[in-house]
Amino acid sequence: MTGSGTPAVFTDPREARAAYRGGLRTPTAGHCPGWTQANLISLPQEFAEDFLRFAQRNPQACPVLGVTEPGAVSLPIFDGDLRRDLPAYRVYDRGELAGDRTDVVDLWRADLITFLIGCSFTFEAALLTAGVPVRHLEDGGNVPMYTTSVACRPAGRMAGPLVVSMRPIPADRVEDAIRVTARHPSVHGAPVHIGRPELLGIDDLTRPDFGDPVRIEPGEVPVFWACGVTPQAAVMRSKPPLAIGHAPGHMAITDARDTDYLVGG
Numbered sequence: 001m002t003g004s005g006t007p008a009v010f011t012d013p014r015e016a017r018a019a020y021r022g023g024l025r026t027p028t029a030g031h032c033p034g035w036t037q038a039n040l041i042s043l044p045q046e047f048a049e050d051f052l053r054f055a056q057r058n059p060q061a062c063p064v065l066g067v068t069e070p071g072a073v074s075l076p077i078f079d080g081d082l083r084r085d086l087p088a089y090r091v092y093d094r095g096e097l098a099g100d101r102t103d104v105v106d107l108w109r110a111d112l113i114t115f116l117i118g119c120s121f122t123f124e125a126a127l128l129t130a131g132v133p134v135r136h137l138e139d140g141g142n143v144p145m146y147t148t149s150v151a152c153r154p155a156g157r158m159a160g161p162l163v164v165s166m167r168p169i170p171a172d173r174v175e176d177a178i179r180v181t182a183r184h185p186s187v188h189g190a191p192v193h194i195g196r197p198e199l200l201g202i203d204d205l206t207r208p209d210f211g212d213p214v215r216i217e218p219g220e221v222p223v224f225w226a227c228g229v230t231p232q233a234a235v236m237r238s239k240p241p242l243a244i245g246h247a248p249g250h251m252a253i254t255d256a257r258d259t260d261y262l263v264g265g
Contacts, residue, residue, distance in 0.1 A: 028249065035257060039245070078254050119187055123181045126184070144213055146163065162192070163209070166205065183263055195221050
């Protein structure tokens, strides 16, 4: 059972992780409503300190939810196996994409430190509750993501561009989208840009760098949020000897609740 249009049938993270471990490959948008999804990046220990500082300097793009000990395959918010409980992984060899895989057990090393980074899928349920449409969920696809011309603040050997996700929002609901997502700062928070993709260096919204293109209807505005694929863009720029990430849109479903990262009344 594969494909980007697979229905969201999972309600429990353990059930979802077991299915992914068994070979199901599908974007996780809409899976396990109420449970927090996270981006994954695993780096050798010699690069991990630089990455942690990179994340601290770019908190909207890289909000850290958890960090493992070297070689560990789980952490308190993820009671599973980080090597095989995501639906798809992306492997980099000195910054070059070496391929996508359904597990990385044979690549795991004792010096790998894994970071779980907040994901904007977390605030999508809140958008829907507020009556703000989420187009890629309507269409059963993956959110479109774009590499921008905006540079993140570098840290040591880690540097790279900001990656953003885009959701078309009716013009009269943009303020609602800002208000709702601003209450989730640990999962990217409020938008970083509204309305003019060319100012981010994005030439064609129909050709995302990651994910699937989505319809933009008359009267809708493209709204951009910082995206947790930013660490992988930094990996491609900084070229560590090995890096393991999630395939874009194929997230780690954690044991934390979305409400754990909600602020304000």
